[in-house]
Amino acid sequence: WPHLAVMDMTAAAMDQAQVLYARASSSQPPVYKVIGITLAIASGLFIGVSFVIKKVGLLKANVKYNEEAGEGYGYLKNLWWWLGMTLMIVGETCNFVAYCFVDAILVTPMGALSVVVTTILSAIFLKERLSFVGKIGCFNCIIGATIIALNAPEQASVSDIQGMQHYVIAPGFLTYAGVIIVGCLFVALWAGPRYGKKSMFVYISVCSLIGGLSVVATQGLGASILAQIRGESQFKHWFLYVLLVFVICSLLTEIIYLNKALNIFNxxxxxxxxxxxxxxxxxxxxxxxxxxxxxxxxxxxxxxxxFLTICSGVVLLQLSKSAKDVPDAAVFKGDLDQIREVSQQEASEIDPKADAIRGTAAIIRRISVSRQKMEQEEAKRFFKEKQE
Structure with missing residues (x-):
């Protein structure tokens, strides 16, 4: 019996040593955090600016191609729209590269900055109304992002694909991932057809939970690419391609169910x-x-x-974008009838929505058939208002 106790203690000590070694070997230089946060902020700036420039291109194309506006193809001939699309791709690239240098808990919350940038620049260059509620929302998002960037706790990260594999195959994470995937399948196949049009939480829960797994997998891909650049052989490891396939499948799943939620609910x-x-x-x-x-x-x-500060800012921003004719005082007083009226007003299809928060989703949704139909209808409404 004493020998068995010693063996158990030795095994436990070896397991703990492996965890500590993995954490130590995966530690990144301090400058990586600065680079990662800078890239995440740059991503929000590029994506936010891209929405404004694309909107300028759409408006110019609508005016120039009066007869074709209803068809929705005039913007393809406009250089402003293509400049905006290019900036969006640059922003999404910065978002991906940021995962190579810093943990996901720092990159993901910065996605709200794109909505802030679009709101501020639209007020400056497009002369759109930015209410006091919207200004408070922008302020909250910026303050919240600053707090997270300066005070986020350190987290074990990965520096190569071997380190990522070590963490993924741990029993705890495999159990967690299995529960998430099975739960999402149940919601998608059973709850979705029955309750998907009654509650937005059905489809949002699928794309959110799968998105959490997708983000950490993306972080592993980014770390392996960075390791390959440093001269460490990564592309020979089979686990890299497992992550790649999972990221592609999970991203497509996110976009499908996020589109469902956006097409049904406000x-x-x-x-x-x-x-x-x-x-x-x-x-x-x-x-x-x-x-x-x-x-x-x-x-x-x-x-x-x-994080909660950013959440409050995002809520206020979305309310302010829909509250075109509702006084700020009504929102601040908590008038439920007024707030309900605001929440029922759909924002412009050209403006950033939930897809702007998730990297790459905005690009793919931009070329989706449903998005193009909505923009065509909006172009028709635009010209009717101009003619009246």
């Missing part, structure tokens, strides 16, 4: 709900994968408060 409600659920899922998935955060209780609480 974007003013879908966008903040999706942001909260998707970011929360990413934080929880990262914590499970990397076996928690290494930081003081104060830093963890501060990060949570920063």
């Amino acid at each position: 974007a003013a409600l879908v966008t903040p709900t999706y942001y909260v659920m998707f970011t929360s899922s990413t934080i929880v998935t990262s914590a499970v994968l990397f076996q928690g955060f290494s930081g003081s209780a104060m830093s963890i609480v501060t990060m949570v408060m920063g």
